């Protein structure tokens with residue numbers, strides 16, 4: 001299988017930094033497995049960040065749970081396209097729950113980058129993830145493109161799930177300013 005380590009799409013690490021840099025209201029950010037959470041970590045740890053260290057496809061479901069539990073707080077999920085594919089049903093669940101405070105960002109590089117850059121079946125088949133989101137009932141689903149080459153993550157999240165659970169729980173327990 002062809003290895004595609006770079007694709008002409010936006011730079012995920014830079015965009016993650018930009019997204020996090022715009023947060024001023026203790027917004028929660030849930031980073032999916034691998035690059036999504038490494039880049040989140042690389043943009044600076046915040047108590048409102050949660051890093052999914054081991055399972056594909058759980059950033060959006062976790063973010064949905066936080067968004068429902070705390071409707072006053074805006075919640076972001078950052079997830080890879082391969083991971084979303086692992087858990088497509090969450091799009092219907094999110095559409096059904098329709099939390100207004102939830103934003104899901106999918107970094108669609110067309111590959112499982114962190115495990116060697118294998119092409120995803122969606123990329124091979126030309127599957128349109130945004131069309132799937134819309135068809136799942138998420139009307140506000142949009143493609144965004146394009147800046148520089150997408151690079152492998154440069155930082156690695158500390159492997160410390162207990163600490164992350166505790167700091168995130170404290171972050172979520174803190175009253176919104």
Ligand SMILES: Cc1ncc(C[n+]2csc(CCOP(=O)(O)OP(=O)(O)O)c2C)c(N)n1
Pocket residue numbers: 033034035036054055056079080081082083084086109111112113114115
């Ligand atoms: C259920 C499951 N299958 C396989 C893996 C191994 N694995 C970890 S990350 C990953 C690829 C993630 O791809 P994607 O979400 O597109 O992110 P990218 O690496 O491209 O940033 C795989 C296959 C896993 N952690 N869990």
